[in-house]
Amino acid sequence: TANTNQPNPHSFPPRFTWGVATSSYQIEGAAHEDGRSPSIWDTFCATPGKVLNGDNGDVACDHYHRLDSDLDLIASVGVNAYRFSVAWPRVVPEGRGTPNPAGLDFYSRLVDGLLARGITPWLTLYHWDLPQVLQDAGGWPKRDTALALGDYAAVVTDALGDRVKHWITINEPWVAAFMGYGNGVHAPGHTDLAESFAASHHLLLAHGLALQAIRANVPGAKAGITLNLAAAYPATGSPEDQAAAWRQDGFANRWYLDPVFGRGYPQDMVERLGAASPQAQGLVRGSDLETIGAPTDFLGVNMYSRSVVADAPGEGFLDVRQLRVEGSEYTGFDWEVAPQSLTDLMLRLQRDYNPPALYITENGATYPDTVAEDGTVHDEERTRYFQQHLAALGAAITGGAKMAGYFAWSLMDNFEWAEGYDKRFGIVHVDFETQARTLKASGRWYRDFLARAQEGQPA
Ligand code: GBH
Secondary structure (H helix, E strand, O other): OOOOOOOOOHOOOOOEEEEEEOOOOHHHOOOOOOOOOOOOHHHHOOOOOOOOHHOOOOOOHHHHHHHHHHHHHHHHHHHHHEEEEEHHHOOOOOOOOOOHHHHHHHHEEEEHHHHHHOEEEEEEEOOOOEEEHHOOOOOEEEEEEHHHHHHHHHHHHHOOOOOOEEEEEEHHHHHHHOOOOOOOOOOOOOOOOOHHHHHHHHHHHHHHHHHHHHHHOOOOEEEEEEOOOOEEEEEOOOOOHHHHHHHHHHHHHHHHHHHHOOOOOOOOHHHHHHHHHOOOOOOOOOOHHHHHHHOOEEEEEEEEEEEEEEEOOOOOOOOOEOOOOOOOOOOOOOOOOHHHHHHHHHHHHHHHHOOOOOOEEEEEOOOOEEEEOOOOOOOHHHHHHHHHHHHHHHHHHHHOOOOEEEEEEOOEEOOOHHHHHOOOOOOOOEEEOOOOEOHHHHHHHHHHHHHHHHHOOOO
């Protein structure tokens, strides 16, 4: 009998994109080398009490100095794509203006190394490491920051557009806006609702401006944005809880999906926000919504979990409470393991927004891994997580979602933002004392799965 928790490697289309993902600040280290300027994360990490154990990205996985062996590591997994991000403060240290050749050279070597190994580079322009100088000038709540990102995008597309054809503008604008300027858990650690909605609008504008740079400079580019999305379910069938789930969806999902797909901001949310909305703040100018809603080639989705919510009058501006689901499994981050929600989410996106293509640009889990005496890493829970989510991805394809690829988060254990090095997401274990890399059991499983999925296909 078919085990629905086991993905069928032969059920994915030929030429499906199979990858692993990372981001610059989380892996590179070399934070003060070759002309890189500080980012808001360097500053945040240096602020006592912000990051667990006072950890920072000064060294991280030392990827900057281990490029060639890390390229071999990526190749050893058998992926056909690698998603990474470019550090803006490395490439344009002053935030705008003169590019730094040493910074560009690193990414040029990374791209060449991938292509030499038959691996398609997927480049994310912005994964949260804003140059500190731009934060000093006001950061994402200021419109100028979006314009600066557009200029930075022109620099990167100019330098790498001859070889990089897959572009992601912004990683998770929701997190950058609401964890950076709303709940203060991420850099720069502000806590102001109006500011966070201003940041949100300018991150979307930055997406649109980056898209223009990509279209202008990269012939044949495939370009899109990556959103963190989580399907929202009502705790009960009551109309109150159903309305609460719609509000949760409005904030977490539609707030980004609607404008990116050219519909402008969802009116129910604009009304709910009142004075905090970008409209009421006077931030939505002239052609902003056309810029933001320009056609993309794909939607990238980072999917980790779902939310289950109840109506809770008086709780936050959404009047919603997130519930822990009795009997469900949770990962080390206390995120519910909810693979069925991946299928639901993809089918809903296809139905409601009809994207030309859908990619899972991140999916993964953190667990306390056990390293055995012989150095092997046992992470059976992570393996199960990947199996369940890849099976759910298969079901989405069967159901008609235009799935074109999947990236596991992450290639290797790395700097997990406010959690420092305490939470591990890698399919490769990193010993942060020695920088030794060891493929975990989940990594071996993924490698073997990819080998079967790509059997008989030309490299
Ligand atoms: C991703 O974000 C990041 O892109 C990546 O850099 C990071 O390493 C990876 O996940 C693992 O954390 O509990 O209601 O506040 C994850 C996006 C957004 C998912 C916040 C969990 C919690 C919502 N996350 N969300 S809530």
